[in-house]
Amino acid sequence: MPLPALLEQRLRLPLVAAPMFLISNPQLVLACCGHGVVGSFPALNQRDTGGFKRWIEEIEAGLAALEKPAPYAVNLIVHPSNPRLQADLAVCVEHRVPIVITSLGAVKEVVEAVQAYGGLVFHDVTTRRHGEKAAEAGVDGLIAVAAGAGGHAGTWSPFALVAELRQFFDKTLLLAGCLNHGHEMLAAQMLGVDLAYMGTRFIATEESQAQPAYKQMLLGAKAMDIVHTPAVSGVPASFLRQSLEQAGFDMTALKTRHDQGRLKPLDEEAKAWKTVWSAGQGVGGIQDLPDTGTLIERLRDEYHQALARAHNLHA
Ligand SMILES: Cc1cc2nc3c(=O)[nH]c(=O)nc-3n(C[C@H](O)[C@H](O)[C@H](O)COP(=O)(O)O)c2cc1C
Incomplete structure (x- = not known):
């Protein structure tokens, strides 16, 4: 599928560095965006809405100093257990956060609030039913969280999940679960996915705030x-x-x-x-702790090498 206009021509790799609780921070986001990949973080990585707003301002100031950065994304937990949802959403609206990644609930009002200022909403799903509900709520993208992923992983094979989601969803589709290398990103695209979504790989970077x-x-x-x-x-x-x-x-x-x-x-x-x-x-495929820029450049090399190899494949 063609990418939404907001992403078209703005990425150097078809990749989103996924939001991770207690791990993602502005340094990681800026390093990703500066290297042409969508960087993201959960709003809840800051203790309160004021802190969340300060991080957004820090990211915006950092992006302004970069040449052609990729857009960034914020993750909101759309669940009754999150008392900050409305306040954090208001900050996203005020700052026109380019992409909002919603988890645990696809709610029409949240989707409409983001789309009203031209932002995109991508939503995490682990089953077809979740995907159908999110599509009904009007999201711009579905993130297929397959078996083996970090965080609240699904249990479906990526082949089964992507195939079923593509039967009714023709907007942006992302795939998560054990992706660490450029050739795995290309494999995801071969399945019909538009963007790879990588979490665990980015824990093992210099910028991540994991202990x-x-x-x-x-x-x-x-x-x-x-x-x-x-x-x-x-x-x-x-x-x-x-x-x-x-x-x-x-x-x-x-x-x-x-x-x-x-x-x-x-x-x-x-x-x-x-x-x-x-x-x-995917942990078994991670052997080093590079800085984020080095990791992304390596992913680019791997991706282009895999593309070249794909040309030589025979039936
Ligand atoms: C430590 C950790 C924290 C995570 N926290 C969140 C979170 O706060 N919000 C969210 O939407 N997903 C969260 N995730 C899931 C990731 O966004 C992503 O879906 C997942 O890491 C992709 O699979 P992979 O780790 O195999 O690459 C988390 C994952 C990890 C590993």
Whole structure:
């Protein structure tokens, strides 16, 4: 699909660096946008709406000093448990945040408030039903969060999820889950996706505000170390086994727990994520802690090499 006008000609790679709770900050966003990739952060990474507004102002000032930066995105948690939603949305409207990424609820009023000033709304989904509801709410893009992703991952294969979403959604489609390299971004495009959406890979960068021990744990981890469990958030999310063990979770009990549950209150969840660290199954493909610019330039090389290889494929 053609990209919306706001993104057309503004990206040097078809990539969004995904918003991550406690990880993304203005330095990471600016490094991404400066290298032609959409950078993003959750509004809740700042303690209050005033702090969130200061981050937006810092990002806007940083972008103004860059030549042709990519647009940035803010993540809003659209869930009754988020008491800041209206105040944070008002800041997005005031500053005309180019892209708003909504999670946990697709609400027409939020979509309309952003579209009214010319912004785009992309919404996270893990199933066809979620996708249909978001499409009804009028979102500009769907983020297919497939099995193995970091954070509140889905359980569907990316092939199944993308194929079903494309049956009814012809706007911008993004794919999340275990993407770390340029050739994986191209593979996503081959499935019919417009933009790759990468989270875990960006934890392991100099700019990310993950604690050093978190970054080191991630570098030592493999896919088998990722535990998808509702025990921390109330709803299933992916965590590093080593951090669950350090936090004292009973690993045998976790393996037998498969309930879907309900999202815990946000303050409880926030506290838990400080000591229990999330990552996706793609961890095994991450071996270094580069600065974000170096990572993006490498992704570009890999992407173009994969494109060249694709020309030589035979039926
Ligand atoms: C540590 C961590 C925190 C996350 N926090 C959020 C969040 O606050 N809001 C959100 O929409 N997604 C969040 N996610 C999900 C990411 O935005 C993205 O969907 C996911 O990381 C993509 O999969 P990958 O990690 O395999 O690349 C988080 C993911 C991780 C790993």
